[in-house]
Amino acid sequence: MGRFEDYIEAVTRRLRPDPELHMDVAREVRAHLEDAAEEARARGLSDEEAAEAALAAFGEADEIAGALWEANRGRMRLRAVLKWAARGTLLPAALLVAVYICITYFGGLCQVTTAAAAWDLDLPWPGKVLPRWGPIDLRPRGNLSPEERLEFKLISRKRSDAEALLELDPLDPSFHAHYVLLLARDRWNRQESLGAEEVKETLAVLKRARSIEPDNAYYNYLAASLLMERSSMLDYNGGIGVKYTGRAGQEMVVNIGRLVMDDPVTFEQGVSELFEGMSKPYYSAHTFDMVRRKISLAKPPTTLADELRLWFFVAATPLPHLASLRAMGRRVAAYSALLAQEGRHEEAIEMIEAMDRPGVQMGAGAQTVIELSTSQGHIQMALGQAAGIYERMDMQDRAALAQQRSEMESERWNSIWRKHEDGEIPQENLKHYGFVHVALAPSLPGVDHSLWGGPSTALEHILAEGLALAVLEVLLLLLALRCAVATCWNLWRYRKRADGPKLFFIGWRRMAGIVLLGLVLPIGVYAAYSRLAPFSSMRYGIHYRLDRVLIEKGTLVALVLIVVLATSYRAIRARCRDAGMDVPSEGFFNPL
Amino acid sequence: MPVEFDKELVKGSTMPVVLRLLQEREMYGYEMVKLVAERTKGRLGWKEGTLYPCLHRLEAAGLVRSRWSDAPSGKKRKYYRITRKGLAELKRRASEWKEFAGAVNTLLLGEAG
Numbered sequence: 289m290g291r292f293e294d295y296i297e298a299v300t301r302r303l304r305p306d307p308e309l310h311m312d313v314a315r316e317v318r319a320h321l322e323d324a325a326e327e328a329r330a331r332g333l334s335d336e337e338a339a340e341a342a343l344a345a346f347g348e349a350d351e352i353a354g355a356l357w358e359a360n361r362g363r364m365r366l367r368a369v370l371k372w373a374a375r376g377t378l379l380p381a382a383l384l385v386a387v388y389i390c391i392t393y394f395g396g397l398c399q400v401t402t403a404a405a406a407w408d409l410d411l412p413w414p415g416k417v418l419p420r421w422g423p424i425d426l427r428p429r430g431n432l433s434p435e436e437r438l439e440f441k442l443i444s445r446k447r448s449d450a451e452a453l454l455e456l457d458p459l460d461p462s463f464h465a466h467y468v469l470l471l472a473r474d475r476w477n478r479q480e481s482l483g484a485e486e487v488k489e490t491l492a493v494l495k496r497a498r499s500i501e502p503d504n505a506y507y508n509y510l511a512a513s514l515l516m517e518r519s520s521m522l523d524y525n526g527g528i529g530v531k532y533t534g535r536a537g538q539e540m541v542v543n544i545g546r547l548v549m550d551d552p553v554t555f556e557q558g559v560s561e562l563f564e565g566m567s568k569p570y571y572s573a574h575t576f577d578m579v580r581r582k583i584s585l586a587k588p589p590t591t592l593a594d595e596l597r598l599w600f601f602v603a604a605t606p607l608p609h610l611a612s613l614r615a616m617g618r619r620v621a622a623y624s625a626l627l628a629q630e631g632r633h634e635e636a637i638e639m640i641e642a643m644d645r646p647g648v649q650m651g652a653g654a655q656t657v658i659e660l661s662t663s664q665g666h667i668q669m670a671l672g673q674a675a676g677i678y679e680r681m682d683m684q685d686r687a688a689l690a691q692q693r694s695e696m697e698s699e700r701w702n703s704i705w706r707k708h709e710d711g712e713i714p715q716e717n718l719k720h721y722g723f724v725h726v727a728l729a730p731s732l733p734g735v736d737h738s739l740w741g742g743p744s745t746a747l748e749h750i751l752a753e754g755l756a757l758a759v760l761e762v763l764l765l766l767l768a769l770r771c772a773v774a775t776c777w778n779l780w781r782y783r784k785r786a787d788g789p790k791l792f793f794i795g796w797r798r799m800a801g802i803v804l805l806g807l808v809l810p811i812g813v814y815a816a817y818s819r820l821a822p823f824s825s826m827r828y829g830i831h832y833r834l835d836r837v838l839i840e841k842g843t844l845v846a847l848v849l850i851v852v853l854a855t856s857y858r859a860i861r862a863r864c865r866d867a868g869m870d871v872p873s874e875g876f877f878n879p880l
Numbered sequence: 881m882p883v884e885f886d887k888e889l890v891k892g893s894t895m896p897v898v899l900r901l902l903q904e905r906e907m908y909g910y911e912m913v914k915l916v917a918e919r920t921k922g923r924l925g926w927k928e929g930t931l932y933p934c935l936h937r938l939e940a941a942g943l944v945r946s947r948w949s950d951a952p953s954g955k956k957r958k959y960y961r962i963t964r965k966g967l968a969e970l971k972r973r974a975s976e977w978k979e980f981a982g983a984v985n986t987l988l989l990g991e992a993g
Contacts, residue, residue: 320932
């Protein structure tokens with residue numbers, strides 16, 4: 289039928305710019321010619337004559353070609369415009385959405401983990417495996433004065449910055465506290481190797497801070513703990529055992545320890561610092577003041593990542609060096625016991641009666657959970673220790689009173705733990721709170737986990753879903769890219785052949801079908817399941833139910849990919865059938 | 881041998897004729913050609929190819945709709961179906977033709993309209 293094909297080509301040549309139309313019309317003309325030839329043969333004509341007759345009846349090729357082009361001109365023009373409009377808008381729009389999702393979710397999460405790592409936050413491992421990338425710090429507001437901008441920049445975890453802040457305003461108590469806090473962090477941690485010069489310098493720094501804020505006991509206690517720790521040791525063989533009630537109501541015994549003094553003069557200096565502190569009206573480490581200042585200068589968060597970065601900034605607040613205050617408490621108790629043992633009863637009683645005072649001050653001035661719980665521990669221990677020492681001194685009345693107060697204190701604290709929902713112990717409840725919460729917990733204000741655990745858990749689940757979405761999107765993009773490259777290659781390779789590949793659109797209705805069935809339906813079902821089903825992973829912190837999180841997200845991603853591929857393949861086959869082309873074979877991705 | 885009608889005359893009548901045929905039932909191009917030849921005993925002498933531009937124009941104007949479907953022979957054929965708009969147009973064209981033919985007949989042949 290070479291003659292027919294030449295003729296059809298001549299007739300439809302002018303429709304070439306619209307491959308779909310061109311193919312459709314060619315097919316229609318071919319069907320007509322074949323019908324006509326077949327009928328002519330039935331009348332007894334030879335093949336050759338029949339073909340000739342069919343062509344003659346159809347008309348003169350150039351004339352028909354012109355008429356066909358004329359009749360379809362409007363449609364061709366409209367479709368060309370639509371095609372280019374679609375290419376010009378849909379493709380860039382899809383790319384923009386893709387980039388947006390990647391940056392918002394994947395990028396956001398990476399930024400957050402970068403920030404957490406940079407601030408030495410101990411993220412549970414889901415946070416550790418994510419890549420590190422992006423800005424760490426908060427961003428300053430746009431309308432800051434140069435001084436404010438400098439202050440914003442200098443509020444960091446670096447001691448050199450804290451020093452510069454002091455130069456900025458030497459009279460600001462918060463700046464002094466901040467500097468002391470970072471100095472303590474850098475120096476106390478390696479106390480063993482703290483040289484005499486460094487101790488002297490540290491004491492001078494504490495003294496300078498105290499001169500700015502004379503009513504704050506914080507610096508006295510830091511000095512007292514430093515002096516006491518350097519001049520004495522605790523020996524836990526043969527100390528006094530103190531009983532108290534644990535969280536679950538069990539009886540516990542703690543050893544006070546025996547004080548071994550290396551340098552009584554320095555120790556006495558420490559004791560006088562202690563008494564000076566106890567006479568002061570308040571304690572404050574100004575922990576949260578600096579955080580508040582920085583946040584007030586920062587740009588308010590606009591994205592989830594911003595929000596989380598802010599949370600992590602709060603969580604990374606340098607905390608006061610409470611270990612030294614705890615050590616001071618232990619030394620004071622052991623010192624009281626020593627005084628009692630040496631028969632210096634009056635001095636011992638004076639000491640014992642004041643022992644819980646630092647804890648009370650600290651509790652009143654606490655800005656963080658960790659300060660609050662340290663203060664409570666301090667008070668409870670001091671009272672228990674007092675009872676133990678009074679018993680040793682054979683002062684039963686005082687001992688009973690101290691014991692009673694200690695038990696009340698324990699009960700107060702234990703009741704806070706117990707009050708958590710449904711009588712569950714809080715460790716059980718913690719699995720419902722996410723890893724973000726675990727990282728944040730020490731610096732959160734308040735003691736009730738449920739207040740903070742809920743939002744932070746929801747937040748990390750939203751981020752995890754965003755991440756799954758980003759992964760899905762990347763996979764779909766790779767798939768689309770692979771198809772596009774193959775298509776372009778084939779179009780180019782066979783561009784000169786008349787029966788070469790042509791780019792067809794599968795049709796809006798089929799396109800909508802793919803989107804509905806492949807994207808909207810699975811994602812909708814997943815959203816309903818994750819939010820409504822009582823056993824979905826959203827009820828727990830991510831790190832606690834990571835297996836379920838991975839299975840859910842993995843299933844969603846796999847389902848979307850498979851359904852999109854299968855429905856696309858079906859649509860392509862249906863389109864081929866419509867256009868009268870060879871229909872590709874039923875492959876793996878055809879569900880029928 | 882059929883009379884060769886004037887080309888312009890044939891061209892002007894193609895559109896209403898096609899609509900009239902499709903009013904009966906859904907049809908494909910060759911089917912229409914055959915039917916016209918049968919009913920006019922070949923007198924109209926259509927160049928078969930001219931049918932398709934006409935059909936395409938009608939489709940673009942929304943007077944007919946097309947779809948590929950299996951013919952009784954089992955082969956795929958492009959079937960055309962008249963739309964509501966097409967039926968209205970046919971009605972208009974038919975009465976127009978009647979008026980026109982009546983007027984021309986009166987003038988040319990002296991027949992009473």
